[in-house]
Amino acid sequence: xxxxxxxxxxxxxxxxxxxxxxxxxxxxxxxxxxxxxxxxxxxxxxxxxxxxxxxxxxxxxxxxxxxxxxxxxxxxxxxxxxxxxxxxxxxxxxxxxxxxxxxxxxxxxxxxxxxxxxxxxxxxxxxxxxxxxxxxxxxxxxxxxxxxxxxxxxxxxxxxxxxxxxxxxxxxxxxxxxxxxxxxxxxxxxxx
Ligand code: ITT
Numbered sequence: 001x002x003x004x005x006x007x008x009x010x011x012x013x014x015x016x017x018x019x020x021x022x023x024x025x026x027x028x029x030x031x032x033x034x035x036x037x038x039x040x041x042x043x044x045x046x047x048x049x050x051x052x053x054x055x056x057x058x059x060x061x062x063x064x065x066x067x068x069x070x071x072x073x074x075x076x077x078x079x080x081x082x083x084x085x086x087x088x089x090x091x092x093x094x095x096x097x098x099x100x101x102x103x104x105x106x107x108x109x110x111x112x113x114x115x116x117x118x119x120x121x122x123x124x125x126x127x128x129x130x131x132x133x134x135x136x137x138x139x140x141x142x143x144x145x146x147x148x149x150x151x152x153x154x155x156x157x158x159x160x161x162x163x164x165x166x167x168x169x170x171x172x173x174x175x176x177x178x179x180x181x182x183x184x185x186x187x188x189x190x191x192x
Contacts, residue, residue, distance in 0.1 A: 001188075002027055006052040006066035008037065011148040016067075018172050019181040023188045029056060045070050045082055046129060049120035057122040065121040065184060069176060071150050073138060074112040076104055084149070094149050098142060101153065111138040113154065115176035119184050128187065132179030147171060 001024045005016055008030065017026055029035070038055050040048045045068040052066035070081040080087035080101070088096035105111065112135070119130040135157045142152035144164030151163035156174055163171050172178040 001025070002062070003188075004029065004032070004056055004060065004062055004064040006038070006056045006064055009148075012067060012069075012177065015168065015172055015175075015177050016181050018169065019178065020185050020188070023185055023192075032060060034059065040068065040085070043082060045116060045118040046120070048082065049118045049129070050127065053120040053122045053127075057125075063121075063123050065119055067117055067119050067177060067180065069115060069117040071101075071154070072114050072116055073101070073105070075108045075110040079104075098150060098153050101138065101150065102140070105138060112136075113138050115150075115154065117176040117180040119180045121184060121187070123191075130180045130183040130187070132176040132181070132183070134174055134176045134179070 003024045003026060005013060005026045005028055007013055007028065013026070013028060020026060034056070038052050040052070042048045042051060049066045049068040052068070053064050056062070056064045056066075068082070070084045072078045072081050080097070084097070085092045088100040114133050114135045117132045121128040121130070137155045137157070138153050139155055139162065143162045144152050146166070146168065147164040154163045156163065159166070163175065
């Protein structure tokens with residue numbers, strides 16, 4: 001079975017392939033010549049993920065899933081949350097986003113945060129949602145060059161290395177996306 005992963009983020013795609021590709025072949029909108037950016041301006045991760053998936057379902061009639069992810073920082077009342085990609089500016093620049101986060105948290109001792117991923121699947125016209133959460137702490141400085149986005153600042157609970165200092169396989173084992181994608185993978189296996 002083929003399924004569209006509604007993303008233009010190559011990091012997300014390779015993380016998802018490590019988990020899902022044994023069940024189904026993942027294809028992207030770009031593989032189908034669809035290059036327009038799909039709006040992500042709803043107030044929740046759930047609505048954004050559903051919108052992306054529905055947009056491609058309506059356009060192609062194919063089975064599709066989308067992931068929307070946010071970094072939710074306790075002391076910032078859940079920000080940047082749904083605004084994680086465009087926290088510092090419309091450019092979606094990870095370096096600038098991390099600098100803004102460090103500035104907002106300057107002098108604040110509560111550094112608790114979590115990544116939350118919501119995956120919306122549309123399979124044969126029916127909608128299913130899967131969630132994954134990893135809890136951790138925002139460091140005072142960047143550490144590591146792996147991963148993407150806010151990974152160099154995020155220390156998962158129980159770990160001494162950030163998500164940018166561990167291998168991609170290890171990140172998949174503990175991460176928000178890994179958890180949500182395994183739920184999706186199990187679901188796809190169960191209906192085969
Ligand atoms: P698509 O919508 O095309 O899938 P995107 O990069 O816009 O890609 P999201 O809106 O889901 O993806 O993600 C919002 C931002 O959250 C993303 O740009 C990163 O800065 C950050 N992010 C998402 N997943 C992350 C992860 O696993 N580690 C670190 N940061 C992450």
